Amino acid sequence: MQGLLADKITPNTYVFNSLMNVNAHSLSYNLSVYKHMQNLGVAPDLTSYNILLKTCCNAREFNMAQEIYEEMKKKERDGLLKLDVFTYSTMMKVSADGKMWKMASNIKEDMQGGGVRLNLVTWSSLINAYANSGLVDRAIEILEEMIRDGCQPTAPCFNIILTACLKSCQYDRAFRLFYSWKKSGIKISLSPEQKRCLDGAFTFCKEYPSSDGTILVVPFRPTVTTYNILMKACGTNAERAKSVMNEMRRSGLCPDLISWSILMDIYGTSQNRDGAVQALRRMQRVGIKLNVSAYTVAIKACVANKDLKLALHLFDEMKTHQLKPNLVTYKTLLTARSNYGSLQEVQQCLAIYQEMRKAGYQANDYYLKELIVEWCEGFLSSGSANQDFYNLDLQPKRKESFNLFLEKVVTVLQKDVDQNQIVDVRGLSKVEARIVVLSVLRKIKEQYLLGRAVLDDVVIITGHEKTSRTEVETSAVDVEHAIITVLTDDLGLEVLIGPGSCPPVSAKPNALTKSRSNLEQVSKNFTRRPQGVIKITINSLNHWLKKKVARIVQ
Known part of the structure; x- marks a missing residue:
């Protein structure tokens, strides 16, 4: 089109229609x-x-569709347009998707008033409009009206x-309708006038004379989808x-991927x-090619039965078959735990x-962060941190803050204990920094219980001491303050503040009062400017770990 405009040629209606038809899934473009x-013009x-x-x-912009439809009807009244069956069929689908049965009824009247006969698509959408609104009886009436109109x-x-029966929890009614239709078809009474008007239009069914006119018997041939709906109606x-699935086979139909997933x-x-x-294994044996949805359903079943080990095994198996997990797969696994019991479980979830x-x-x-908080705080002697302290910071305010925090947790937990333990908490809030530091210490403790010795100090980087920005400095x-408080008061560790410029802060149990006094004195020294580094000495770590092991043994 740009080429036509460049040559000063105005595109005609056909060109514009072609452009819009190709881009029917892009509302903004059209x-x-x-x-x-x-x-x-x-x-x-x-x-x-x-x-x-x-x-x-396609865009589910139902109100806009109604506005355009009203504009079209106005043009029709002015003699500028003549609406066709495609117009009405599309609007009937809009009504069905939007659960607007009254609008669907009005469109049907517009069609009949305009002399346009309803076709299979229009009738199906009209039935769907009532069904989606939970009006099962009215949907059945429309089906009968459809047959009387000569539409198969x-x-x-x-x-x-x-x-519709399934959505409205009328499970037994779904089975009753199915077996009634399957046994004797659907029976419709036809008056003599209706028979004369549409004589020859009922070749798709059998006709039987009755005292009031004619009885039409329309055969019902269930499909795999029909049986799948009935399987869903089985609840738990x-x-x-399984009986419905076997009946499907006896009818000469083969259960598909959806049947097995249900x-x-x-x-x-x-x-x-x-x-x-x-x-799942039976599906593989009968030759059905598994997809992500099938595996996800099986994983969900394992998670519901608290077998995360088997769920993870299926997750890995799925990936070996070159199947990419979808959003539901990941969410099912991430929300499988209500708490973490070990470092391995945390690392597994973070991976x-x-x-x-x-x-x-x-x-x-936010959910993942809460679980990590619970895991990190779980080994404190006080049991858990002040909840008010966490509530101040655990609100889902900034997505980038969450991402930075979780990436730092991932980084520190993937390191081995015998590597240099340098923990960078820059850019984190005081609560997030506390969680990261505690995650490192819990990892060290769990590895120590497995025989892995601590070989180096833990160095925590909190900020650059030459910063001049007031808000960064205060943060x-x-x-x-938050890190030193939990290390000294809650854990009894000895820490060094700054790059060797301040004396160690000791928080030994027999000198707790002195420790806090010393902390307050040191706090006065660095409130004017952050020191940038906190060091937990190797001797202090080993002393703390031995006390932890002693408590466990006792």
């Missing part, structure tokens, strides 16, 4: 094309409006009604779902982990978190 069309035709309606439907219903029309009854999900919700995994981030998915950082001071 609206800009429509506006450009008007600016150039090119009048939109019926096709232009129909494409805009389709675009609004297909399996999806019946499936829509069964799905896995045996009934069965696995039922096993999972009924606390039958083995049944879910066996169903999944990192993988999720690299795949481009947004993680539940660094708060961070140092």
Whole structure:
């Protein structure tokens, strides 16, 4: 189009319609094309409006679709347009997707008033509009009206009604309708007048004379989708779902990936982990190619039954088959734990978190942060930190702060104990810094219990001592206060403040009062400017670890 404009040739309606039709999934683009069309004085035709309606439907912009439809009706009243079946079908789909059954009813009246006969698509959307609104009886009435109008219903029309029963929790009714339709079809009475008006239109069904006119019997042929809906209607009854699946086979149909996934999900919700995994293996044996959704359902079943080890095994197996986990897969694994018992469990979860981030998915950082806080605070002698202290900072305010905090936790927990323990907490708040430091100490303690000795000091970098920005300086001071308080008062560790410029702060149990007094004195020295470095000596660490081991032994 740019080439035409460059040659000073105004594109015609056909060119604009072609552009909009190709980009029917981009509402913003098509609206800009429509506006450009008007600016150039090119009048939109019926096709232009129909494409805009389709675009609004794809974007689920139902109100905008209604506005365009009203504009089209006005043009029709003015004799500028004549709405066709495509217009009405699209608007009927808008009504169905938006659960607007009254609007669907009005569109049906508009069609009949305009002399446009409803086709299969329009009737199906009309049934869907009532079904999505939970009006099962009205949906059945529309199905019967559809047949009387001489339009043959297909399996999806019946499936829509069964799905409506499912959504409205009318599970037994779904089964009753299914078996009634399957046994004798759907029976419709036809008056003599209706029979005369549409004579020859009922070749798709059998006709039987009755005292009031004619009885039409429309056969019902269930599909795999039909049986899948019935399996969902089994709730947590896995045996009934298996029976439906066997009935599907006896009808000459083969259960598909969705059928097996539904069965696995039922096993999972009924606390039958083995049944879910066996169903997954059976799928493989019968030759069904597994996808991410199937694995995710099996993983969810394992998580629901508190078998995270098997869930992680399936997660790794899925990736060996070159299947990329989706958002649901990651979230299922990340929310599997209500707490962490060991360093390995934290590292495992953080590895999944990192993988999720690299795949481009947004993680539940706040939930993960809470679990890490609980794990880090769990080994303090006081049991847990002041909750008010955490509530000040654990609100999901800044996403970048969450990301920085979790990345720093990942970094320190991936290091071996015998490596130089340099912990950089710059850029973190005092609460986040405290959590990172505690995560390092808990890791050191757990590795020490496994026989890994501490070979070096722990150095904590809190900020640059030559900073001149007041807000950064104040923040660094708060961070140092928070870290020193937990190290000395809560853990009884000895720390050095600054690059060797301040004496050590000792917080031995037999001199606790002296320790706090000393801390207050040192605090006066660095409130004017952050010192930048806090060091936990190797001797202090070993003394603290030995006391921890002694308490465990006792």
